[in-house]
Amino acid sequence: xxxxxxxxxxxxxxxxxxxxxxxxxxxxxxxxxxxxxxxxxxxxxxxxxxxxxxxxxxxxxxxxxxxxxxxxxxxxxxxxxxxxxxxxxxxxxxxxxxxxxxxxxxxxxxxxxxxxxxxxxxxxxxxxxxxxxxxxxxxxxxxxxxxxxxxxxxxxxxxxxxxxxxxxxxxxxxxxxxxxxxxxxxxxxxxxxxxxxxxxxxxxxxxxxxxxxxxxxxxxxxxxxx
Amino acid sequence: xxxxxxxxxxxxxxxxxxxxxxxxxxxxxxxxxxxxxxxxxxxxxxxxxxxxxxxxxxxxxxxxxxxxxxxxxxxxxxxxxxxxxxxxxxxxxxxxxxxxxxxxxxxxxxxxxxxxxxxxxxxxxxxxxxxxxxxxxxxxxxxxxxxxxxxxxxxxxxxxxxxxxxxxxxxxxxxxxxxxxxxxxxxxxxxxxxxxxxxxxxxxxxxxxxxxxxxxxxxxxxxxxx
DNA sequence: ACTGTTCGTTACAGGCTCTAACAGGAGCAT
DNA sequence: ATGCTCCTGTTAGAGCCTGTAACGAACAGT
Numbered sequence: 001x002x003x004x005x006x007x008x009x010x011x012x013x014x015x016x017x018x019x020x021x022x023x024x025x026x027x028x029x030x031x032x033x034x035x036x037x038x039x040x041x042x043x044x045x046x047x048x049x050x051x052x053x054x055x056x057x058x059x060x061x062x063x064x065x066x067x068x069x070x071x072x073x074x075x076x077x078x079x080x081x082x083x084x085x086x087x088x089x090x091x092x093x094x095x096x097x098x099x100x101x102x103x104x105x106x107x108x109x110x111x112x113x114x115x116x117x118x119x120x121x122x123x124x125x126x127x128x129x130x131x132x133x134x135x136x137x138x139x140x141x142x143x144x145x146x147x148x149x150x151x152x153x154x155x156x157x158x159x160x161x162x163x164x165x166x167x168x169x170x171x172x173x174x175x176x177x178x179x180x181x182x183x184x185x186x187x188x189x190x191x192x193x194x195x196x197x198x199x200x201x202x203x204x205x206x207x208x209x210x211x212x213x214x215x216x217x218x219x220x221x222x223x224x225x226x
Numbered sequence: 227x228x229x230x231x232x233x234x235x236x237x238x239x240x241x242x243x244x245x246x247x248x249x250x251x252x253x254x255x256x257x258x259x260x261x262x263x264x265x266x267x268x269x270x271x272x273x274x275x276x277x278x279x280x281x282x283x284x285x286x287x288x289x290x291x292x293x294x295x296x297x298x299x300x301x302x303x304x305x306x307x308x309x310x311x312x313x314x315x316x317x318x319x320x321x322x323x324x325x326x327x328x329x330x331x332x333x334x335x336x337x338x339x340x341x342x343x344x345x346x347x348x349x350x351x352x353x354x355x356x357x358x359x360x361x362x363x364x365x366x367x368x369x370x371x372x373x374x375x376x377x378x379x380x381x382x383x384x385x386x387x388x389x390x391x392x393x394x395x396x397x398x399x400x401x402x403x404x405x406x407x408x409x410x411x412x413x414x415x416x417x418x419x420x421x422x423x424x425x426x427x428x429x430x431x432x433x434x435x436x437x438x439x440x441x442x443x444x445x446x447x448x449x450x451x452x
Numbered sequence: 453a454c455t456g457t458t459c460g461t462t463a464c465a466g467g468c469t470c471t472a473a474c475a476g477g478a479g480c481a482t
Numbered sequence: 483a484t485g486c487t488c489c490t491g492t493t494a495g496a497g498c499c500t501g502t503a504a505c506g507a508a509c510a511g512t
Binding site: 036037038117120121122135158160161163164167168170171174185188189191192193194195196197199200203206208209210211212215216218219220222223 | 262263264343346347348361384386387389390393394396397400411414415417418419420421422423425426429432434435436437438441442444445446448449
Binding site: 267280 | 467468469470471478479
């Protein structure tokens with residue numbers, strides 16, 4: 001019964017495991033960028049790492065688990081990027097913070113479109129995109145948006161319909177934020193507008209019209225934050 | 227040299243081909259609704275039609291060609307649905323027409339989410355989603371939106387940046403519509419907002435917040451058409 | 453030095469897409 | 483009505499994939 005049985009040694013295996021998992025995930029991201037989610041192949045990752053296919057099943061139970069892990073990482077990464085984006089702007093200027101958030105959102109998505117698609121594109125093969133862990137991970141980014149909007153205050157004009165107000169209140173409460181329904185609705189609408197712009201840009205729809213996505217985005221930004 | 231060599235008979239083969247192709251596509255749509263695009267399997271379709279796998283390759287060169295066909299059909303179907311939606315409203319009320327268009331867009335998407343995802347979700351496995359035929363097919367729906375907006379007139383407040391204006395003009399010209407850049411920009415923004423709302427709804431993001439998508443959509447509609 | 457867990461390997465089952473070679477029947481002209 | 487021809491659907495198989503099973507080898511801890 002040793003006080004600290006073998007603290008360093010005991011974790012060597014774990015550290016190795018963690019590192020291999022990280023390498024696998026990185027290789028997977030590479031494949032994702034090239035071939036899309038459907039082209040992600042465990043065998044190919046193994047080959048890329050100089051390891052034969054089934055070896056990776058020691059580290060990930062299935063291809064789907066690997067994908068899920070990538071999704072969670074991406075959510076966390078996005079939330080971090082947004083946090084960094086708004087922390088550049090003092091909280092005394094909430095509108096500038098909102099703009100920074102929006103630009104950060106788009107920047108992250110445009111810089112790594114495959115990861116953004118992973119988050120919002122497909123309910124992949126069959127897996128339920130709403131496992132507990134996924135919902136939790138996606139909450140962080142939304143909470144950032146909500147906090148920025150709360151600082152900005154409510155300037156929604158139209159009154160909310162009754163059912164919507166109660167639903168929003170329930171949601172805001174579950175999100176452990178204050179429950180102003182108008183702020184919640186605004187968050188949803190801004191998010192949805194951002195997502196619309198970004199996903200069309202990423203899908204190449206603007207480019208195929210010969211239109212610069214930068215210009216479209218900047219043209220829309222004032223309306224978003226107004 | 228018969229006047230009509232065998233007009234009915236000559237087309238019997240073709241008619242058969244067309245019917246089989248239609249049946250295959252319908253079966254494919256069924257699979258799509260159940261298993262998503264990744265789950266669509268030629269073998270399974272064959273089994274469903276009581277025919278062994280490779281037989282279908284007489285009718286579609288590849289799985290991708292089948293998918294492309296489904297995409298084009300979906301574009302055309304969407305455009306038809308939008309046309310029907312706005313034809314219910316007299317053109318003297320352009321704003322009501324725009325609302326009808328927006329509701330029609332959402333209705334179509336919500337009624338057949340798998341087809342909507344097929345259009346705007348993923349650049350599937352590897353195929354380039356921007357083949358000539360696809361772009362042409364997608365144009366019809368956009369032209370409807372543009373025509374409705376042109377009737378509504380331009381009430382954009384902010385002036386356009388110079389590069390954006392010329393890009394929009396070039397695009398509108400290529401689209402064989404009048405070249406008011408402001409109308410073009412508005413079309414893009416409305417489309418993008420619609421797509422954002424609809425794709426989030428379809429992905430189940432609103433439902434997982436316990437929020438009724440109907441309410442969100444109706445709450446946003448006035449702002450869209452304003 | 454010994455023991456038990458873990459890692460990586462090959463072999464394999466079962467699925468897929470798509471090609472190739474083959475058998476049958478339908479259309480079409482004579 | 484009879485032959486020719488093209489079209490259709492069949493099976494076999496190559497090559498890819500995911501995931502399981504059984505086996506050897508290396509390592510940590512005693």
